[in-house]
Each structure stands twice: as C-alpha cells, then as structure tokens.
Amino acid sequence: MTRPKVSKGGLVTAEERAEIIRLHGEGHGRNEIARLTRRSQRTVSLICAEEQLVFDVTMTEDATRHRVAQLAERRAVLAEALQGDAERLTELMWQPCTIYNFGGKDNTYAEKEVNEPPAAEKRNLMAAANLAVEKSLKLVPPRDDDGTEQVGSLLTSLYDKLRDRHGDG
Incomplete structure (x- = not known):
C-alpha cells in the first residue's frame, strides 16, 4: 500500500x-x-x-x-520485597555490630564490637522497617476477608473469659 x-x-x-x-x-x-x-x-x-x-x-x-494484571503482579512482587526488607531490618536490631566514630582534633577512627546496635540505631532500623511495611501495604492492601475480624473476635472472647475468671487486676 x-x-x-x-x-x-x-x-x-x-x-x-x-x-x-x-x-x-x-x-x-x-x-x-x-x-x-x-x-x-x-x-x-x-x-x-x-x-x-x-x-x-x-x-x-x-x-x-493484561497491562493492569501485569502491573498488579509487579506491585505484589515489590510489596513482597519490601516486606522482606522490613524483616531483615528488624533482625539487625538484635545482631552484633560494629560501632565506629571519626573525629577528634587528630581526625582519628575508633571502632568497637557490641552485642547489638545502640538505641538510636535501633530506632533508625525500626523507622526504616516501618516505612517498608507501610509502603508494602499501600502497594498491596490487605483484603477484608483475611480473617482479621475472626481473630479479633477470638481475642476479645479470650480476654473476656480471662477477666471473668481472674478479675481486672
């Protein structure tokens, strides 16, 4: 033509x-x-x-x-990776690590092995893990039919029974 x-x-x-x-x-x-x-x-x-x-x-x-399905699959894969990142970050809060410092008038370097990160670093790790979970949930929100209501109902029932048996205190 x-x-x-x-x-x-x-x-x-x-x-x-x-x-x-x-x-x-x-x-x-x-x-x-x-x-x-x-x-x-x-x-x-x-x-x-x-x-x-x-x-x-x-x-x-x-x-x-087809394209919408492909994008949904990619979001699910990314959400799963973010969930894995969050798990690895929270594990690091309880692992031995090396803390270090540069500085002083002679610009020296010092390091020390510790059993777990200092509190400030744990806070940073937790914040990063929280962000990863938050973004994961935005990519693939939990479904309403995942049994959450049933679990909540079960926990409330158990709490009520324990309170009845042992009192509030």
Whole structure:
C-alpha cells in the first residue's frame, strides 16, 4: 500500500477525509490510520465520530486488562520485597555490630564490637522497617476477608473469659 500524500497540519482536505474513512472501512485502527495519513489520533477520532464510525476496542480492552494484571503482579512482587526488607531490618536490631566514630582534633577512627546496635540505631532500623511495611501495604492492601475480624473476635472472647475468671487486676 502506498502512503497518501497528506499535509501534517492545518485543515483536512476532502481527499484526506476520504482516505481516513476508507482506511477505517478496511479495519485499520485509529493509531494506524493516524500514522498512515500523518494526522493526529485526535483528528482521526473526530472525523470518524463525525461519520458515526466506531473502532473495535476489544483488542484495546484486552490489552488494558493484561497491562493492569501485569502491573498488579509487579506491585505484589515489590510489596513482597519490601516486606522482606522490613524483616531483615528488624533482625539487625538484635545482631552484633560494629560501632565506629571519626573525629577528634587528630581526625582519628575508633571502632568497637557490641552485642547489638545502640538505641538510636535501633530506632533508625525500626523507622526504616516501618516505612517498608507501610509502603508494602499501600502497594498491596490487605483484603477484608483475611480473617482479621475472626481473630479479633477470638481475642476479645479470650480476654473476656480471662477477666471473668481472674478479675481486672
């Protein structure tokens, strides 16, 4: 098929309009017609709408559903990785580590092995873990039907029984 000679801007000629309608009749999609006629997708859409011509959108709908599913899968993978990051960060709070310092008038370096990080570093690790969990939950929010209500109900029931048996104190 030879490409029609059409202008890239300005008013659409009668020949261009006829070519767009002909290409639509052959089953070409909007984007392909725009590419072949060197007209914008909007121009093609407007001309087809004026002629009450519609495009078959089933392929577009299928492609959109497929893309949405792919993105959901990627979010789930990322959420799982963030969850793993949070677990590793919280484990570090209780692991031996090396603390160090640069400084002094002689710009010296000192280090010391300790059984677990200092409180300030634990706070930083916890904040980072919290952020990872928070972002994970935003990517893949927990479902309402995960049994949380049942667990809460069970815990409330157990608490009530213990309180009845042993009192509040």
